[in-house]
Amino acid sequence: MYHTISISLLVIYSLIGYRIGLQTALTLINHTNQKFHSLPSYYGIFTALGALLPGLLLLATWLTLEYPVIIEIVMAKFPITANPADVNATKLAINDMLNLATGNITSQSTNPVMHQAAAYYTQLLYLSTILLNITLLLVAIGGILLAKSKISPSLTARNWVEAVMRWLMIACSTIAIFTTVGIVLSVVFESTLFFQKISIWDFLFGLKWSPQTAIRADQVGSSGAFGIIPLFAGTMLISLIAMAVAVPIGLLSALYLSEYASHNVRAWAKPILEILAGIPTVVYGFFAVLVIAPALRSLGTHIGLDVAFDSALAAGLVMGIMIIP
Structure with missing residues (x-):
């Protein structure tokens, strides 16, 4: 919120x-009577960037340092854990302290020290936000005044704006590339760890999928079964x-719309069908879980059939609607 x-x-x-x-x-x-290099709107964007770019840099730096600094201050004043x-x-x-500060459920019963720490954290966060907003105002005023002082007929405002936009697009593309590379490396790394413990033969040709294993030594769990064939079969059935x-x-529908x-x-x-194509898949999944699956289970109960809540029929029906466009 802050x-x-x-x-x-x-903004x-x-x-x-x-x-x-x-x-x-x-x-x-x-x-x-002089001719300006750029259109007036470019000078407006140039001045806006004078406030926006330093503000974004300040905001990113502040938000990066805010959380660890406040946590260190709170923990230095309140012993919220018996064994640091x-x-x-x-x-x-x-x-737990953050959950208390935001009004969420904690993992365990809390003590007065934890409540004091949560209140102190909220107070520091509020104070930090006020200081951030004041600093943003000062930086924005300084950036606007500096950019305004540069406005003249010889200022190549359009070139400056286009250069900023070009670097912004390069930054966005770079982030997208590194995100993709990170996902691939993460999958490769986790897969390597997985196949060090599970045989690839059992994974590809196993007939049971039950990935419930003990993560820590003090947990109780089965050895797990990681056969991928049930997942393939379920995917094919839903498809x-x-x-x-x-x-x-x-x-x-296509024949009717095009011919009759x-x-x-x-x-x-046609717009209705296009709307179906634009709905995110997660919305379809949410609809299947909350509406279609209970409806099918209720219908099965009325006709004497035991329909599982996570049946392939619900997923297949919703996926069929999703791919109609």
Whole structure:
């Protein structure tokens, strides 16, 4: 909540900077006979960037350091854990304190010290947010004034704006590339650890999937079974059900819309199908779990069938609807 306010203020400062830069450029154009290098809007964007870029840098740095600094201050004042050397116990205590501060459920019964630490954490976070907002205001004012002072007929504002946008796109592309590489490396690393413990033969040709193993020595769990064939079979079954739903409905709908439907029917039917294509898959899954699966189970009970809550029929029906477009 606090950080949302800071981001909103930064956006407002940038819009104010844009307005100031645009108005300054228009005033200079009206009072001078010189030809400006760029359109007035570029000078507005240039001034807005003067507030936005330093503000984003400040915001990123502040939010990166805020959490660890506040946690260190709180833990130095309140002994929220009996054994600070125990990393796991310390992390659990910190999570409980954060849950108390945000009003969530804690993992264990809390003591007065934990409540005091949570209140102190909230107080420090509030104070940090106030200081951040004041600093953002000062940085934005300084950036706007500096950018405004640079506005002149010779300022290549368009080149500056395009350069910033180009570097922004490069940064976004780089993040996307590194994210993809990180995902691949993570999968390879975890797969290597997995196949060091599980035979690849058992994985590819095993007939049972029950990945319930003990993670720690003090936990109780089975040895686990990691045969992938049940997953393949389930996937194929769901796919067949989905195709049985989607192929006839989709094919007949396409024939009707292209050959028989009137213009008015086509005008509202096609957007509906396009909306189906735009719904995220997680929404379909949520709908299957909360609506379709209980409905099928209730229907099965009425006709004397025992339908599992996680049946392939529910997943197949929803997937069939999803792939109709």
